[in-house]
Amino acid sequence: MSRPARPALPTRDGVSASCVALPAGPWPTILDFLCERIPAVQRDDWASRMAAGEVVDAAGHPLDVAAPYRPQSRLYYWRKLAFEHLIPFEEHIVHQDAHLVIADKPHFLPVTPKGRYVQQTLLVRLKRRLGIDTLVPAHRLDRETAGLVMFTVQPATRHAYQSLFRDRRIHKVYEAVAGHRPDLTFPLVRHSRLIESERFMAMQETEGEPNAETRIERVAVDGPRALYRLHPVTGQKHQLRAHMNALGLPIEGDRIYPVLQPDLSEGKTPDYRDPLQLLARELSFVDPVTGEARRFESTLRLNWPAATSGS
DSSP states (O other), X not given: OOOOOOOOOOOBTTBOEEEEEEOSOOOSBHHXXXXXXXXXXXXXXXXXXXXXXXXXXXXXXBXXXXXXXXXXXXXXXXXXXXXXXXXXXXXXXXXXXXXXXEEEEOTTOOSSOBTTXXXXXXXXXXXXXXXXXXXXESSOOOTTOEEEEEEEOOHHHHHHHHHHHHTTXXXXXXXXXXXXXXXXXXXXXXXXXXXXXXXXXXXEEESSSOOEEEEEEXXXXXXXXXXXXXXXXXXXXXXXXXXXXXXXXOBTTOSSSSSOOOOOOTTOOOOOSSOOOEEEEEEXXXXXXXXXXXXXXXXXXXXXXXXXXXX
């Protein structure tokens, strides 16, 4: 059986509608269901959103607070948060055409809405700035990582560009600043099996068939520090950070490797000092739609060499 067609709902403040499937259950009203299943939003807030037409059915019709619960149907709403910390760093558009938007993402800015971030995400910022409701990221970067992110514009060509990453037909180059180990010879290739660690958010190497491969070059040395160029062949979560850490070269500013130090305190002002010194520097590929060779380079720079106190 084919899935029901998604209604053509506009974005609101740059945010696309989220879909919720309604299972069989005891809830007398839609409002009761939402309050139980998404308790992060208070009942009064849900009621206000419904009164404002911000919760709709599969046909796009607003659902009011008295709307009865109908299992095996779908509803849609637009995510928003009562408060978000402003991320005081600006994205830059490196390239835009009919098919693609390439943007430089600053450190600390998430790519897509999740958890404590909705408006303060690269996707929502770009949708509001460019007015392109169909914008979708073709890949992801960690929130802590800066650099190039590719977005597709047209639904008809989205799969072709996303397949570049899935089929490893795109060359990605990263730069990183980490310690210097004179006992290691570069370039080298790190290939290992990465799995989820018991430590929250972290990955770890383990025995077994490798599923992650990175080619690493040492570009320059400055005392105890070095600048590295990283070429990921695969795209496992935290691959570059985990591989550098496994070499005894944790990337500067990393709060997960080797020691877990994320600050997840609700409402606390984020600490924007000491950003992760990892940058998605280049993307190059043969365009699957136009056939032309493409190469994009980030305009951002890492802290290399180290900034002096007088700068």
